[in-house]
Amino acid sequence: MGQFVFALLALVAVASAVIVVAARRVVASALALVLCFLAVAGLFILQGAEFLGAVQIMLYAGSIVVLFVFVVMLANLRGEEAKDWSGPRAFGAALVGVAVLAQLLAVFSRSSNWLAVPSSGLAPGEGHVQVLGKVLFRDYLLPFEILSVILLAALFGLIVIGRRK
Amino acid sequence: MVAVSWYLALGAVLFSIGLVGVLVRRNIVVMLMSVELMVNAVNLNLVAFSNLHAHYTGLVLALFVIGVEAAELGVALAIILAWHRHSGRLDADSATLLKG
Numbered sequence: 130m131g132q133f134v135f136a137l138l139a140l141v142a143v144a145s146a147v148i149v150v151a152a153r154r155v156v157a158s159a160l161a162l163v164l165c166f167l168a169v170a171g172l173f174i175l176q177g178a179e180f181l182g183a184v185q186i187m188l189y190a191g192s193i194v195v196l197f198v199f200v201v202m203l204a205n206l207r208g209e210e211a212k213d214w215s216g217p218r219a220f221g222a223a224l225v226g227v228a229v230l231a232q233l234l235a236v237f238s239r240s241s242n243w244l245a246v247p248s249s250g251l252a253p254g255e256g257h258v259q260v261l262g263k264v265l266f267r268d269y270l271l272p273f274e275i276l277s278v279i280l281l282a283a284l285f286g287l288i289v290i291g292r293r294k
Numbered sequence: 295m296v297a298v299s300w301y302l303a304l305g306a307v308l309f310s311i312g313l314v315g316v317l318v319r320r321n322i323v324v325m326l327m328s329v330e331l332m333v334n335a336v337n338l339n340l341v342a343f344s345n346l347h348a349h350y351t352g353l354v355l356a357l358f359v360i361g362v363e364a365a366e367l368g369v370a371l372a373i374i375l376a377w378h379r380h381s382g383r384l385d386a387d388s389a390t391l392l393k394g
Contacts, residue, residue: 143304147311150311150319150324155321158327165308176341178344178345181357188364196371200323201323203375204374204384213318213321218317222314222317223318229310229313237303245346246296247345247348251344251348251350261350264351269358276362282365287368287372290373291375
């Protein structure tokens with residue numbers, strides 16, 4: 130059961146990622162991005178990280194893609210990148226991509242944990258969020274507060290940048 | 295339970311797809327989407343290791359990544375919009391203001 134769900138979600142994630150990169154229309158890329166985020170959220174939940182899956186759906190599939198679509202609408206993009214996938218640049222990029230993939234897999238497969246199966250895994254259900262909250266607010270309180278300052282600074286920054294002169 | 299290697303392999307594949315997207319596509323918005331794919335692949339690996347070791351640090355790190363990513367993306371899209379207003383284009387090859 131777990132293997133089947135994983136295979137399904139992985140297939141959806143990879144296929145939609147390819148569509149994001151290869152689609153000619155930017156809106157199609159944005160919609161495929163939603164699908165990819167949802168598949169990854171499903172993988173999070175499959176691994177027992179329910180809270181992160183919910184955050185992923187709310188933040189990525191919800192607001193970030195809406196941001197992308199807003200920019201696409203405001204900038205009024207049309208199909209202008211028909212010639213991206215030809216010439217030496219695409220060839221070189223594909224070469225780099227394959228090389229990086231091979232290297233990552235080679236490094237991963239040398240690890241002793243390569244075929245390890247999680248024994249107990251993360252605590253299921255309600256206990257999961259409880260433990261996560263404790264870890265977040267006890268051990269990582271300072272980074273958490275710094276993150277909120279970063280978000281505030283980004284808010285001010287994008288108001289300043291986005292303002293019409 | 296699925297072995298952690300499958301999650302790592304999937305993360306590597308997604309990361310490579312995103313990398314190719316950043317290198318090939320010239321539309322800045324699509325390049326940013328490809329960066330999002332790469333970040334997602336990294337998050338997937340973090341959660342996989344977190345699950346493997348039954349330890350919550352990976353989850354917290356993934357949460358921070360998501361938060362910083364949201365801030366970065368807002369600023370990046372604001373810059374893209376401002377630049378589009380300025381030059382009327384969204385093509386990374388035409389951004390040569392600092393080329394010297």
